[in-house]
Amino acid sequence: MSVLAYTLAIFILLTAIATALFRDVLSAIVVFGAYSLGMAILYTFLLAPDVAMTEAAISAGVTTILLLLTISRTTRPSTDRIFERVNVPAVVVVGAFVTVLGTLVLPEMYAVGDQTAPIWGWPGLDISPSVYYLENTVADTHAHNAVSAVLASYRGFDTFGEAIVIFAAAIAVLIVLKREVFT
Amino acid sequence: MSRSETQSDTYSESHVILTSVRILAPFTLTYGLFLALHGTDTPGGSFQGGAIIGVTVLMLAFAFGIEPTRRWLKNSFITGLVTGGVVIFAATGLATIALGGAFLEFDAFTDAFGLSHHWGMEAIEVGGVALIVSGVVVTLFFAMAAGFTPERYNAVQEDGAEVSDDD
Structure with a gap:
């Protein structure tokens, strides 16, 4: 993967964290739309244009519009704080989950385009x-x-x-x- | 926030939004139709195309107001899109059974009418999935916008009365 793809991955990670942390729901919806667009571009890097189009149309387009429509029917609490208070137990649980995935599951996965991956066939088939x-x-x-x-x-x-x-x-x-x- | 206030919020009189939607809408509609009609040979397909066709209506609703768009779109038209898609999809599958194949075995069309396998796929993609997805996207939008109001005609009438009731 190129430098651009890694930049994109970092962008996706940052927007995902921002979506969770923003206190204002409108801001969260906007960065969530940016996250979906980042995912759509990442899918094209992974040579999946059909999935990318679905992600762009449904996730970045329709979902964002439906969420905006929903919050337009609610009230916006006025607040000075930009970020939500971090819930420590939740961060510990999610952190442990990500650590397990990152250290135990990810190294076992096949690289993108690996010719020995089971999708290309397995013994006896x-x-x-x-x-x-x-x-x-x-x-x-x-x-x-x-x-x-x-x-x-x-x-x-x-x-x-x-x-x-x-x-x-x-x-x-x-x-x-x-x-x-x-x- | 009351219902009438919400609607005045979503109705935009901004010239930037109105003009850009006027210019963009034909292109998004064409692109959606292209994806749906050309999905068997190029990336994309009827699901993506149908979603973009539906989003075009959502875009118009955002620019010109939800209630005017709701009145402009006939309920029978959207019902026809959604149920028509399911009926066409199922009918295509049953037709192949009637012609002696399995469900959606398009080679039965080739044997009976000399139609390419390709056309069976087009039938369920364009006539089935694209219609269902575009109809459902529009339905979800208008259902969300309306919330718990039973019928649209009552809702429109209530709006006029609600303005004075709110204060």
């Missing part, structure tokens, strides 16, 4: 699913975006379930709010 999709997508589906081919064709039934979940989410929101119209 003729061809791994990922390699199959990459090699046969165009022949099988005549689509050039392998991600779309997996979502819409190879795993079409899963996508059907996901579409129904989104539909159910909208219905559930309307039921909770006791509304009978979509707009």
Whole structure:
């Protein structure tokens, strides 16, 4: 990863901490939007443009708008303090969790693009699913975006379930709010 | 904060916002349609495209006011988007079963009509997922904006009365 990618990772870390620490909810929402945009750019560095677009559209766009809409219906407590008081027990628990992840789990993970990673296949397997999709997508589906081919064709039934979940989410929101119209 | 105050807060008369939304909206709509329609060959897809199409409506609502946009968007249109998407998706899957394949096995279309496998994917991406996602994004926004008001027509009427009730 380049210097730019590391700068981006530091930016994401800082905005994540700022989101947790800002006392003013509006400030927290704004830095959270910046965090999501940073994540979207990081995904493009990891060669996942489809995920990056989803992150930018849903997380930075829709979520920020919905959060802004929600706090516009509440009152803003006036305060002189910029940052929230740090909750020491919570920091200890989260710190311990991050330390365990960083020292025990992260070193065990494969590097980005590592050819020995299980996604490229494992002993006793003729061809791994990922390699199959990459090699046969165009022949099988005549689509050039392998991600779309997996979502819409190879795993079409899963996508059907996901579409129904989104539909159910909208219905559930309307039921909770006791509304009978979509707009 | 009362309901009418909230609405006057979200209605912006800023020329900067109005002008930039007027200029940006056609581009975001086109980009959303491009992502949805071209998702099988380029990065992106119907989920991202549908979300951006929905966000275009959200942007218009932020610039021109939530209530005017709510009145401009017909409820039957959004209902049609969301339920129509589910129906088209399910119908495509059932059609492949009717033609002797498995659920969403698009090769059944190739055998029956000579249609490329590609078109089955387009049908569920553009006709299914994009419609559902854009409709649901708009629904979530307007539902959040309305909060616990039962119907939009009552809500509009209440607003006029509420201005005098609040003080």
